[in-house]
Amino acid sequence: MxxxxxxxxxxxxxxxxxxxxxxxxxxxxxxxxxxxxxxxxxxxxxxxxxxxxxxxxxxxxxxxxxxxxxxxxxxxxxxxxxxxxxxxxxxxxxxxxxxxxxxxxxxxxxxxxxxxxxxxxxxxxxxLPLAGGTALRTIDSLGELGGKTLLVHGAAGGVGALAVQIAVNRGARVIGTASAANHDYLRTLGAAPVQYGLGLAHRVMDLAGGPVDAVADFVGGQLETTLAVLREGGSHASIADGTVTEHGGHHLWVRPDGSQTARLADLAEKGLLHxxxxxxxxxxxxxxxxxxxxxxxxxxxxxxxx
Structure with missing residues (x-):
């Protein structure tokens, strides 16, 4: 072959x-x-x-x-x-x-x-399987998100866009970082977009009306911003920065699991995951x-x- x-x-x-x-x-x-x-x-x-x-x-x-x-x-x-x-x-x-x-x-x-x-x-x-599984496991690690505010670093990427949809489906208010060219795309997914870069923490706090309840990092190098905007006792996770574990966060790596992929397939079949x-x-x-x-x-x- x-x-x-x-x-x-x-x-x-x-x-x-x-x-x-x-x-x-x-x-x-x-x-x-x-x-x-x-x-x-x-x-x-x-x-x-x-x-x-x-x-x-x-x-x-x-x-x-x-x-x-x-x-x-x-x-x-x-x-x-x-x-x-x-x-x-x-x-x-x-x-x-x-x-x-x-x-x-x-x-x-x-x-x-x-x-x-x-x-x-x-x-x-x-x-879908790897990116979706990574997004699903990350969102699972953050706990109950219904009615809470979640910041997603790298929200327009392959993993981030799936995580946004999963979190929105669970009732979270999602703020997603992305370049200006992807802001309309994030709105279609149900997220409030914010420009990444210098001053990000202030923009997130203004948009959220205060600290956020949870943060998902899919790009790395965002720990300082994460800690600056996260409320006391909030949850955070990263797939790209192992140092988050030193600050109470989760560092995640997804493993092959057909039952997990089946959860993603079910969301897609119901029209909840694109x-x-x-x-x-x-x-x-x-x-x-x-x-x-x-x-x-x-x-x-x-x-x-x-």
Missing amino acids: RAAVYDHYSHDLSGLTVREVPEPKVFPGSVLIEVRAAGVNPVDWKLMAGYLDGLIDAQFPVIPGWDVAGVVVGVGFDTPEFAVGDEVMAYARKDVLGAGTFAERVAVPVHAVTRKPASLSWEQAGG VEIAQTFPLDGVADAFRASQSGHTRGKLIIVP
């Missing part, structure tokens, strides 16, 4: 190639998925650069990609949960970096897989997708469509 691969850690995206690789083995407790769409996440190019080598081993050549939506074309032993022909989606991270989702087919442990709702396109389903697609790329365009992700200015998800 064809797949995008790299043979060693590198910051140079020219090291990504598309070539024939062996077919995945369908191990017990797994399903073989024919990939229809696979979401690009910043972690994908960070892994290629070796930034996470201290956390996860790599078996080269590596096929990048942790998100997937597709059709089951094979099932392993003792896997009664799914059958050939089922439309599914998954956050497909494995314990070792190697057989990822930017390929024509991928084998995924069944515990990470859930059914794709008919209301989601392949591209939306392929872009996945915006920024751009799609073929396998030969993975390097271009990584460059777009690295720019930090993409609104919505970047999707690989094999």
Whole structure:
């Protein structure tokens, strides 16, 4: 089968190639998925650069990609949960970096897989599991938000926009940081937008009418502002700044969990969660997708469509 691969850690995206690789083995407790769409996440190019080598081993050549939506074309032993022909989606991270989702087919442990709702396109389903799971876990960590004010740093990004929608659905008043170009977009999601940058804490306090009850940080480097606007006893979490734990916050990393992805699918099926697609790329365009992700200015998800 064809797949995008790299043979060693590198910051140079020219090291990504598309070539024939062996077919995945369908191990017990797994399903073989024919990939229809696979979401690009910043972690994908960070892994290629070796930034996470201290956390996860790599078996080269590596096929990048942790998100997937597709059709089951094979099932392993003792896997009664799914059958050939089922439309599914998954956050497909494995314990070792190697057989990822930017390929024509991928084998995924069944515990990470859930059914794709008919209301989601392949591209939306392929872009939801990791970003959505991160958003969901972050909002869960902040406790009850009904009637409370939540500040979201990076509210227009792939994770932030999903977190805004989840929080609004739970009855929170959401204030979201974004560039001026994305303020109207945030309003469509139900958030009150605020320009990031110098003076942010004062703008947030003015908009909120005082301290906020909770803060979710999806960009990093925001701890000083978070602590300045958070009420005493308020909750906060970050996916990008581990130092928040020194100040009573949660530092979060999402793990593959089909039941969690099913919660996201249910919200999407009910029309409560929209996945915006920024751009799609073929396998030969993975390097271009990584460059777009690295720019930090993409609104919505970047999707690989094999």
